[in-house]
Every structure is written in C-alpha cells, then in structure tokens.
Amino acid sequence: MAALASLIPKCRAGLLVPAQCSRLDSVRFASKKSGGSSKNTGGKSPGKRYGFKKQDGNFVHSGNILATQRLMRYHPGAHVGMGTNKTLYALEDGYVRFTKEVYVPPPRSPETIQVITKLPKGAVLYKTFINVMPLKQEGKFKLVDLV
Secondary structure, X not given: OHHXXXXXXXXXXXXXXHHHHHHHHHOOOOOOOOOOOOOOOOOOOOOOOOEEOOOOOOEEXXXXXXXXXXXXXXXXXXXXXXXXXXXXXXXXXXXXXXXXXXXXXXXXXXXXXXXXXXXXXXXXXEEEEEEEEEOOXXXXXXXXXXX
C-alpha cells in the first residue's frame, strides 16, 4: 500500500484541490537561461590581404608597394627592394614586369635535399621575380662618329 501511495502525485501546496495539483506539477520553468557554447570561436578575424598590389604593366613610383607576402612567393628583381616583413617595393619610377626564371639550387644545400629529391625526374623549378623597368634606361648608348 505504501508503494502505491508513493506513485500517486502529491500536491506541492497542501491546500489545493487534487484536480489542480496535476496541472501545477506539469508546469516547469528553466532555472538557467540557455546560452550558446563557447567552443570554435576562432576564424572570425579579417584576412591579411597578402598578394601582389601592382600588376604586370602598371606604372609605379619609387616607394610603391608591389607585393605583400608571408613566405617568399615573389622574389625581388631589378630595381625592387625587400622590407623586413618580405614586402616588395619599387626603388625607382617605372613599369612593373613579372618574370619567371629557372631556379637551380646549389648542390648539397638543405633546399636541394628537401625539395629536389621529392620532385619527379626532369622537373624544372621556376621562381617568380618582380622587376621595375625604369623610365630612364641605364646602359642605353648612342653611337658617336669619331672625329
């Protein structure tokens, strides 16, 4: 009999009628407000905007930034300087030229051991150089008649 009495729902307020007890016991409120989880909060920072800023054939002034990079993707060519964070900038006024040149690393260097050994036989490595062709050409001579 005691077991059956424990199965019958009891009213929390002893003064209420048993018909109203079942309605009040079924209503339940949250003790804490639900909040989102705090996991995976990364990835919301803006991009760093790496890459080339001036394209092939563009005119640049001295000091203009040509490319920003984290690793050495672009290499400085003629009349191009490199900053401490590998930013390439123009040293003279002129037109931008991109060139790809065959790269042969020196023998027994760490780069040769890491890179060349993993390439298929006959593969060729290229490096991209950014050059500035100045407006005033150096080494441009005119022939002069001897008197």
